[in-house]
Amino acid sequence: MQFEVLAQCSTTRARVSRMVMAHGTTLLPTFMPVATQAAIKGLTYQQMEDLGVTLILNNTYHLNLRPGIKVLKEAGGAHKFQGWRKNLLTVLIPKFFSDSGGFQLVSLSKFTKITEEGALFASPFTGEPTLLTPEESIAIQHTIGADIIMQLDDVVPSLTTGPRVEEAMWRSVRWLDRCITQHKKNNHDNQNLFAIIQGGLDNKLRDICLDEMIKRKDSVNGYAIGGLSGGEAKAQCASKLPEDRPRYSMGIGFAEDLLVCVALGVDMADCVFPTRTARFGVALTLRGPLNLRLNKYVQDLDPIDRDCPCPTCQSGTSRAFLHHNIGIETAAAHAVTQHNIVFQAKLMGGVRDAILNDTFPSFLHDFFREYYSGGSYPRWIVDALNTVGVNLLEGIKEVRVIDGSGANWDYAN
Amino acid sequence: MSSTTNTFNPIPSFTFHLRVSSLPKFSPRLGQAVITRPVHRTGDEAEKIEISTPGIICSTTRGVIEHLSRDHVKKTCSIKWVHVPFESFLQIDPPVPTRQDGSNPLHRFLGYSPSQHLLSLSLRDPADVRDMPANGNLFVAAQSSRGTRKVPPQAYRSYAAATMPDIVFSMPDVSFTPPPHSQKRINKSIERSTRWLASLLAPLNLVSSPVEPNSEHAATATNILPRFNVFLHMVGGIKEAARSAFASSLKEPLDVKESHVAQLETLDDGVSGYVFDLAPLRLALLAEQPRSLQSVLAAAASVYRPTDDSITHSFVSLVHASLQDLSAEKPRLVNTALSPHEMLVLIRDAGIDLFDTFWAQQAATWGFALDFRFPVRTENLLSHGDSPGQKQLGINIFDGRFATDFGRLAEHLMDRLEYSKHNSDLSEEDALGHATFCTCAACSPTWANDPLIHSSVDERTVPSEEEPAPPYTRAYIHHLLHTHEMSAHSLLAMHNITVMNAFMRGIRSILQYEPDRFSDEVARFQETYDGTLKALDDAKLCWAEVNLARGKGRIAREREASKSVEGLHKDSSSIDCEF
Numbered sequence: 001m002q003f004e005v006l007a008q009c010s011t012t013r014a015r016v017s018r019m020v021m022a023h024g025t026t027l028l029p030t031f032m033p034v035a036t037q038a039a040i041k042g043l044t045y046q047q048m049e050d051l052g053v054t055l056i057l058n059n060t061y062h063l064n065l066r067p068g069i070k071v072l073k074e075a076g077g078a079h080k081f082q083g084w085r086k087n088l089l090t091v092l093i094p095k096f097f098s099d100s101g102g103f104q105l106v107s108l109s110k111f112t113k114i115t116e117e118g119a120l121f122a123s124p125f126t127g128e129p130t131l132l133t134p135e136e137s138i139a140i141q142h143t144i145g146a147d148i149i150m151q152l153d154d155v156v157p158s159l160t161t162g163p164r165v166e167e168a169m170w171r172s173v174r175w176l177d178r179c180i181t182q183h184k185k186n187n188h189d190n191q192n193l194f195a196i197i198q199g200g201l202d203n204k205l206r207d208i209c210l211d212e213m214i215k216r217k218d219s220v221n222g223y224a225i226g227g228l229s230g231g232e233a234k235a236q237c238a239s240k241l242p243e244d245r246p247r248y249s250m251g252i253g254f255a256e257d258l259l260v261c262v263a264l265g266v267d268m269a270d271c272v273f274p275t276r277t278a279r280f281g282v283a284l285t286l287r288g289p290l291n292l293r294l295n296k297y298v299q300d301l302d303p304i305d306r307d308c309p310c311p312t313c314q315s316g317t318s319r320a321f322l323h324h325n326i327g328i329e330t331a332a333a334h335a336v337t338q339h340n341i342v343f344q345a346k347l348m349g350g351v352r353d354a355i356l357n358d359t360f361p362s363f364l365h366d367f368f369r370e371y372y373s374g375g376s377y378p379r380w381i382v383d384a385l386n387t388v389g390v391n392l393l394e395g396i397k398e399v400r401v402i403d404g405s406g407a408n409w410d411y412a413n
Numbered sequence: 414m415s416s417t418t419n420t421f422n423p424i425p426s427f428t429f430h431l432r433v434s435s436l437p438k439f440s441p442r443l444g445q446a447v448i449t450r451p452v453h454r455t456g457d458e459a460e461k462i463e464i465s466t467p468g469i470i471c472s473t474t475r476g477v478i479e480h481l482s483r484d485h486v487k488k489t490c491s492i493k494w495v496h497v498p499f500e501s502f503l504q505i506d507p508p509v510p511t512r513q514d515g516s517n518p519l520h521r522f523l524g525y526s527p528s529q530h531l532l533s534l535s536l537r538d539p540a541d542v543r544d545m546p547a548n549g550n551l552f553v554a555a556q557s558s559r560g561t562r563k564v565p566p567q568a569y570r571s572y573a574a575a576t577m578p579d580i581v582f583s584m585p586d587v588s589f590t591p592p593p594h595s596q597k598r599i600n601k602s603i604e605r606s607t608r609w610l611a612s613l614l615a616p617l618n619l620v621s622s623p624v625e626p627n628s629e630h631a632a633t634a635t636n637i638l639p640r641f642n643v644f645l646h647m648v649g650g651i652k653e654a655a656r657s658a659f660a661s662s663l664k665e666p667l668d669v670k671e672s673h674v675a676q677l678e679t680l681d682d683g684v685s686g687y688v689f690d691l692a693p694l695r696l697a698l699l700a701e702q703p704r705s706l707q708s709v710l711a712a713a714a715s716v717y718r719p720t721d722d723s724i725t726h727s728f729v730s731l732v733h734a735s736l737q738d739l740s741a742e743k744p745r746l747v748n749t750a751l752s753p754h755e756m757l758v759l760i761r762d763a764g765i766d767l768f769d770t771f772w773a774q775q776a777a778t779w780g781f782a783l784d785f786r787f788p789v790r791t792e793n794l795l796s797h798g799d800s801p802g803q804k805q806l807g808i809n810i811f812d813g814r815f816a817t818d819f820g821r822l823a824e825h826l827m828d829r830l831e832y833s834k835h836n837s838d839l840s841e842e843d844a845l846g847h848a849t850f851c852t853c854a855a856c857s858p859t860w861a862n863d864p865l866i867h868s869s870v871d872e873r874t875v876p877s878e879e880e881p882a883p884p885y886t887r888a889y890i891h892h893l894l895h896t897h898e899m900s901a902h903s904l905l906a907m908h909n910i911t912v913m914n915a916f917m918r919g920i921r922s923i924l925q926y927e928p929d930r931f932s933d934e935v936a937r938f939q940e941t942y943d944g945t946l947k948a949l950d951d952a953k954l955c956w957a958e959v960n961l962a963r964g965k966g967r968i969a970r971e972r973e974a975s976k977s978v979e980g981l982h983k984d985s986s987s988i989d990c991e992f
Contacts, residue, residue: 006870016870018870025872027868027870027871027872037892037893037896037898038889038892038893039893039896039898039900040900041898041899041900042482042898042899042900042903043900043903044485044854044858044885044900044903044904045858046854046858046859046860046861046882047482047484047485049860049861049864050484050861050863050864050865051864051865052864052865052866052867052871053864062896066892066895066896067816067888067891067892070817071816071817071888071892074817074819075819075886075888075889081886081888081889081892082889083858083882083883083885083889085860298505298509299505299509299512301509301512301513301514301522309865310865311482311483311484312482312483315483315484315524316521316524317483317524318513318522320509320522321476321509321522321523321524324475324476324501324502324509324558325475325476325477328475328558329474329475329477329479330479330480330899330902330903331477331478331479331480331481331482332477333899334480334482334485334899334903335482335483338482338484342865345865345867346865346867348867348868349866349867349868349871350867350868351868352867352868352869352870352871353868353869353870356868356869356870
């Protein structure tokens with residue numbers, strides 16, 4: 001990987017950088033749509049490329065089950081199998097908890113048992129047990145052929161406390177070493193290995209993990225931070241990571257979360273949220289989400305966002321049309337999916353331009369003023385941005401600071 | 414009905430010409446249907462859409478070509494004529510599409526392109542044969558998304574006037590109460606359908622026209638009152654006598670004083686085409702079979718599967734009865750023919766010009782990819798791993814044998830990449846008008862190489878291969894189907910519509926260059942391909958299983974299952990659907 005920082009925000013820790021890998025260039029910060037089972041739900045890869053996406057995510061666990069590694073090998077790798085020609089990142093296991101707004105993935109935890117050797121899964125479909133070792137996880141990702149691959153980590157839910165957290169942290173470090181060893185075999189230089197920082201909410205443990213994994217910097221092409229658990233931990237974490245490696249925050253998708261992460265120094269994030277919420281009829285906008293199933297849109301002939309460059313909005317697809325068909329016709333799901341992917345991509349594009357022009361703090365001010373136009377700013381966002389020198393409350397007269405996640409919803413009125 | 418919502422709604426002109434007009438009335442024929450859109454300003458070039466016949470019409474549900482986003486509709490050039498049933502919009506009053514302003518409101522609301530697509534409108538969905546409440550003297554019972562609605566002819570007319578489709582189908586009185594229907598009921602159907610046709614044919618009161626008073630269109634505006642381009646549903650059920658009676662009533666001279674149909678000598682004069690909905694006829698014919706046979710025939714997908722030759726021949730007789738005394742020069746349209754075999758017989762024996770692609774689109778939902786050609790090519794007769802005997806019209810991609818099949822969808826139609834290796838000219842049809850390769854986005858995907866750029870540092874560079882993209886593989890689509898991924902259906906829908914279009918191209922080519930061979934080619938096709946579509950039945954069952962396992966409501970079902978059974982182990986099914 002060629003990684004180059006192009007510009008640094010003079011206030012926050014945000015930066016614009018460029019990653020060049022075997023399947024092309026990706027500019028950071030960026031958001032990665034998730035193609036869990038080798039497809040962005042409902043869309044072809046020609047459509048995906050047209051939307052301006054250059055990096056997507058596949059899930060190794062799912063691909064290993066279906067279609068299976070044998071099929072992928074015969075196809076010549078995941079790029080060829082699914083027909084995507086740009087950059088690909090594989091994660092191993094879907095995480096149990098995503099703190100971004102309460103989306104909980106189907107829990108695989110009752111099927112998993114962790115030992116030093118690896119993770120023992122019982123397949124939810126056949127009941128058969130499979131052992132996933134660090135070596136195996138790398139071998140599978142080599143076959144899949146993704147441009148960025150992840151280490152196998154011993155992940156505990158971020159809210160867990162006690163000795164299990166420390167055990168998992170040290171094991172993740174040991175597993176990283178085994179992953180590195182496996183990765184260096186068989187000449188896979190064109191694939192880039194990322195380490196995953198562990199330690200739950202315990203700052204001391206995270207620091208130890210950071211130090212250990214940074215020691216292995218020369219064998220690692222990037223660092224992932226598993227799970228958002230409040231701005232504080234994120235701030236600590238990202239500030240210690242090396243400047244010359246991309247930083248990946250897993251499972252972040254809400255616009256407000258993405259912007260805070262970027263301000264704290266994160267370069268890339270993935271989440272199923274934008275594409276999933278699209279299928280449920282929620283279109284994302286700078287003024288908050290539109291729940292197109294609500295009756296208030298039944299006669300609304302405006303597009304989701306007149307200024308949005310996505311094919312849905314550009315063809316004048318009205319909210320009324322989407323309301324009529326969402327949840328019933330797959331074509332409506334595709335239309336909102338295209339819109340939400342472009343929303344995320346355009347948001348991050350705006351971020352890149354703002355950092356480049358060193359106007360990122362005012363970008364943040366403008367965004368949040370419009371996004372929380374009701375005048376209530378979540379405290380955690382205000383606090384997190386304060387740690388990097390941005391005072392969201394500055395210059396605003398009528399604003400309340402509220403507790404809670406601050407998730408934006410569209411109400412029926 | 415508000416007249417202020419639409420400021421510019423001139424009706425496009427519709428013409429249909431037969432290539433050869435001296436043929437016997439019901440022999441196969443070549444034709445050209447043309448929609449010409451009036452110009453907004455004098456000097457502008459008129460937009461034209463030309464559709465060669467025999468040709469296809471794409472079906473829609475709720476205004477949408479199933480599974481296809483607007484960019485996919487645009488990319489699929491086989492999609493030209495799109496049919497829109499209006500009833501799903503009746504849930505609120507006034508229906509939302511009638512509030513769309515601007516020109517071509519129906520196109521605009523639904524996202525079709527006036528330069529690319531011809532839109533026809535009917536009240537009811539031709540493929541919907543569910544039981545309905547009875548129609549009345551003054552209304553048809555229609556199915557909105559929130560229950561049935563009674564639709565009087567004036568209301569239907571106002572919907573058409575507000576949305577301005579290119580072609581309006583008449584609103585017939587067809588009963589969807591369980592058959593058989595009495596003679597009395599059929600007579601009512603004829604009387605009502607005739608009366609309702611008359612109201613539809615009344616001239617339109619268009620409020621404004623943008624054309625300058627001294628332009629050539631001004632003359633048109635004052636001398637000839639504009640009316641819809643109307644296609645007429647031929648009623649009479651499965652009774653030939655009733656159908657003849659309906660045709661007679663259309664030819665009765667009109668009383669000149671009947672001002673609401675001024676400028677027409679007969680109702681038939683105002684009709685631009687004839688429509689036959691096969692679905693209710695199929696039901697009625699099935700109802701006539703002996704009881705024992707009924708359950709057998711009705712078992713596999715009933716009106717969604719072609720039944721047998723005798724039913725197709727009954728359709729031919731009914732078309733003859735309807736059209737015997739009417740002009741041969743007007744286009745004949747059939748809805749819900751359920752196989753290429755049925756279509757070929759209807760072309761050969763009844764001179765049908767247009768068919769909807771309902772069955773092919775339905776097949777895409779069920780994971781069935783069409784793979785056939787007309788005329789049959791000798792190389793097709795080589796067994797490709799099929800058992801000896803008839804070939805299937807396509808493949809059920811759920812089947813386990815496709816898990817590692819990295820070929821394209823249709824064996825018998827090339828993909829652009831392969832075609833480009835043997836041909837420098839990538840034109841989509843050969844000198845005789847046959848399709849050269851499958852142009853669909855699944856077999857011949859094209860990279861636009863013009864992605865959205867989201868920031869000033871984003872690079873415009875795209876991967877440099879000049880070659881066409883490789884086709885989506887059977888293995889990948891097999892994977893998508895089993896993981897309940899929607900993109901499988903988008904790819905299959907585009908593919909199946911394209912294969913149907915290629916099918917029509919082949920038919921037109923034979924009719925143009927070797928018309929004497931047409932009957933023989935039909936026979937050869939019937940011998941080569943199994944017309945019962947058993948493979949489609951298999952696909953439907955596989956699809957239903959995956960849907961149950963992975964579709965809406967599955968989490969609740971899984972919870973139930975795990976309560977009663979240890980673990981989530983599935984029992985095997987008799988069909989080889991790989992899990």
